[in-house]
Amino acid sequence: TAAALEELVTPSVQIAYTQHLIDGKFVDAASGKTFPTYDPRTGEVIAHVAEGDAEDINRAVAAARKAFDEGPWPKMTPYERSRVLLRFADLVEKHSEELAALETWDNGKPYEQAAKAELPMLVRLFHYYAGWADKIHGLTVPADGNHHVQTLHEPIGVAGQIIPWNFPLLMFAWKVGPALACGNTIVLKTAEQTPLTALYVAKLFHEAGLPPGVLNVVSGFGPTAGAALASHMDVDKLAFTGSTDTGKIVLELAAKSNLKPVTLELGGKSPFIICEDADIDKAVELAHFALFFNQGQCCCAGSRTFVHEHIYDEFIEKAKARALRRTVGDPFKKGIEQGPQIDPEQFEKVLRYIRSGIESNAKLECGGDKLGTKGYFIQPTVFSNVTDDMLIAQDEIFGPVQSILKFKDLDEVIKRANNTRYGLAAGVFTKNIDTANTLTRALRAGTVWVNCFDVFDAAIPFGGYKMSGIGREKGIYSLHNYLQVKAVVSPLKNP
Numbered sequence: 001t002a003a004a005l006e007e008l009v010t011p012s013v014q015i016a017y018t019q020h021l022i023d024g025k026f027v028d029a030a031s032g033k034t035f036p037t038y039d040p041r042t043g044e045v046i047a048h049v050a051e052g053d054a055e056d057i058n059r060a061v062a063a064a065r066k067a068f069d070e071g072p073w074p075k076m077t078p079y080e081r082s083r084v085l086l087r088f089a090d091l092v093e094k095h096s097e098e099l100a101a102l103e104t105w106d107n108g109k110p111y112e113q114a115a116k117a118e119l120p121m122l123v124r125l126f127h128y129y130a131g132w133a134d135k136i137h138g139l140t141v142p143a144d145g146n147h148h149v150q151t152l153h154e155p156i157g158v159a160g161q162i163i164p165w166n167f168p169l170l171m172f173a174w175k176v177g178p179a180l181a182c183g184n185t186i187v188l189k190t191a192e193q194t195p196l197t198a199l200y201v202a203k204l205f206h207e208a209g210l211p212p213g214v215l216n217v218v219s220g221f222g223p224t225a226g227a228a229l230a231s232h233m234d235v236d237k238l239a240f241t242g243s244t245d246t247g248k249i250v251l252e253l254a255a256k257s258n259l260k261p262v263t264l265e266l267g268g269k270s271p272f273i274i275c276e277d278a279d280i281d282k283a284v285e286l287a288h289f290a291l292f293f294n295q296g297q298c299c300c301a302g303s304r305t306f307v308h309e310h311i312y313d314e315f316i317e318k319a320k321a322r323a324l325r326r327t328v329g330d331p332f333k334k335g336i337e338q339g340p341q342i343d344p345e346q347f348e349k350v351l352r353y354i355r356s357g358i359e360s361n362a363k364l365e366c367g368g369d370k371l372g373t374k375g376y377f378i379q380p381t382v383f384s385n386v387t388d389d390m391l392i393a394q395d396e397i398f399g400p401v402q403s404i405l406k407f408k409d410l411d412e413v414i415k416r417a418n419n420t421r422y423g424l425a426a427g428v429f430t431k432n433i434d435t436a437n438t439l440t441r442a443l444r445a446g447t448v449w450v451n452c453f454d455v456f457d458a459a460i461p462f463g464g465y466k467m468s469g470i471g472r473e474k475g476i477y478s479l480h481n482y483l484q485v486k487a488v489v490s491p492l493k494n495p
C-alpha cells in the first residue's frame with residue numbers, strides 16, 4: 001500500500017474563500033492575521049485563512065444580533081425560511097463534487113465517502129429541517145382557573161456554534177439546519193484544521209437568499225476565537241462538538257458569562273458487542289466498519305469490540321485478515337478506504353496509544369506503525385487480548401486501532417460495556433431478539449445500533465449519556481435546543 005502514497009492526485013478544485021463571512025460579506029480578520037490549513041496527505045499548506053480572534057467574533061455576533069433583532073429572518077414566514085433551506089440544498093447538490101473534493105483535500109477522508117455519503121446526507125438534512133420550519137408550534141394549555149394559556153415557541157436568538165474537524169460539512173449541517181429552521185441567527189466557528197468547506201457552503205446559503213448577518217462563519221483557533229464565542233454576552237445559545245476536555249471549558253465559559261444554555265456532543269468509547277449466535281463474517285465486517293470508518297476519527301467509533309468467547313479465535317483471525325485487506329492511500333484515488341489522520345498531533349497521539357497497547361501486553365495482530373514517509377497515514381491496527389484496565393480500552397484513541405476484548409455472558413458484558421465515563425453509542429450484533437432487547441435496554445448510551453452501525457439519518461437523534469455530552473442533535477429533538485418557550489396567560493373574561 002505504501003506505493004499508493006507516492007503519486008498523489010492533484011485536487012481539481014479552486015480555493016475561492018478564505019476570509020471570514022460576516023454580515024453577508026467576505027472580510028479579512030480584524031488583526032489582518034492568517035493561519036495555514038494543511039493537506040494531511042503531505043503536511044503541505046493548502047491555503048492561508050483569516051485568523052479570527054475576539055474582535056472578529058464581536059463583529060460577527062453584532063451582525064447576527066442585528067439580523068435577529070431587526071429581521072427580516074426571524075420575522076419571515078416559516079414557509080419562506082423553509083424555501084431558503086430548500087434552495088440551499090439544491091445549490092449544494094449542484095456543487096457537491098467541488099465540495100467533496102475540498103472536504104477531502106482539507107480533511108483527508110476518502111473522496112468517495114465525502115461525495116457519495118456525506119454530501120447526500122447534508123442535502124437530506126436540510127430537506128428534513130426545511131420540512132420542520134413551518135411545523136413548529138406551541139400548545140393551548142388547560143390550566144386551572146379561568147385563564148386562556150398558550151405557549152409560543154420562539155427562536156432562541158443568536159446561536160454560537162463550534163464544530164470539529166472530523167466531519168466538517170456534516171457538523172455544519174447538524175448545527176445550522178435546526179437553528180435556521182427555527183428562525184435563529186448564527187455565528188459558527190469552524191475547526192482550525194478544516195476551515196474551507198463551511199465558507200464555501202455559507203456562500204451558497206447567501207446565493208440561496210439567506211439575508212446578510214443570519215449565518216456568519218469565523219475561522220480561527222479554540223482558545224481565542226472559540227473561547228470568545230463561548231463567553232460572549234450577546235450569544236443566546238451555544239452548541240459545541242469536540243473533545244470532552246474542551247466541552248468542559250466551553251460549558252464553564254458559558255456559565256461564567258451569561259449562562260447561555262449549552263448543548264455538547266463529546267467523546268466516546270463505544271462498545272460493539274458480538275454475541276455467540278452472530279454470523280461471524282458479517283460481524284467482522286460491521287465491527288471493522290464501526291471502528292475504521294473515517295480513519296477511526298468518529299466520536300461514536302465502536303472502539304471496544306467485545307466478542308463472545310466461543311467465537312473469539314475465529315473472529316480475531318478474520319478481523320486481522322480484514323484489517324490487512326484495508327486499502328490505505330491517497331483519499332482521492334478510487335477504492336481507497338482509508339486516508340491520512342488529520343494532523344501531526346492526532347497522528348502522534350494515535351501512535352502513542354499503539355505503543356501503550358503493546359507495552360500493556362495486548363497482542364498486536366497487525367499494523368502498529370505509520371505508513372509511508374510523508375503525511376499522517378497509519379496502518380490499520382488490530383489488538384486482541386485487550387483487557388478493561390488497559391489505556392487502549394479506556395481512552396478515546398480517535399484512530400484506526402481496533403481493540404478486541406473477550407466476554408463470557410450477557411450480565412458480564414453489560415457491566416463491562418457500561419463501565420466507562422462515556423455513553424455516546426453502542427453496537428449489538430445478534431440474531432436473538434431477547435438478547436437484543438436485553439442489551440438495548442441495559443446499555444447506557446445515546447444510540448444503540450443493532451446489527452448495523454453509524455446510521456445517521458437526519459431524523460434520528462444523536463447525543464450522549466454521561467461525559468459524552470448534554471442534549472441531542474438531529475431529529476425533532478434538536479429543535480428544542482433552538483427554541484424558547486413563552487407562556488402567554490390572559491383571563492378568559494377580562495375584569
Ligand code: ADP
Pocket residue numbers: 162163164165189190191192220221222223224225226227228230241242243244246247249250
Ligand atoms: P480536538 O482535540 O479533536 O481538536 P477540540 O475539542 O479541541 O477537539 O476541538 C473542537 C472545536 O473546539 C474546534 O473548533 C476547536 O477550535 C474548538 N476549541 C478548542 N479549544 C477551545 C476553547 N478553549 N474554547 C472554545 N473552543 C475551543
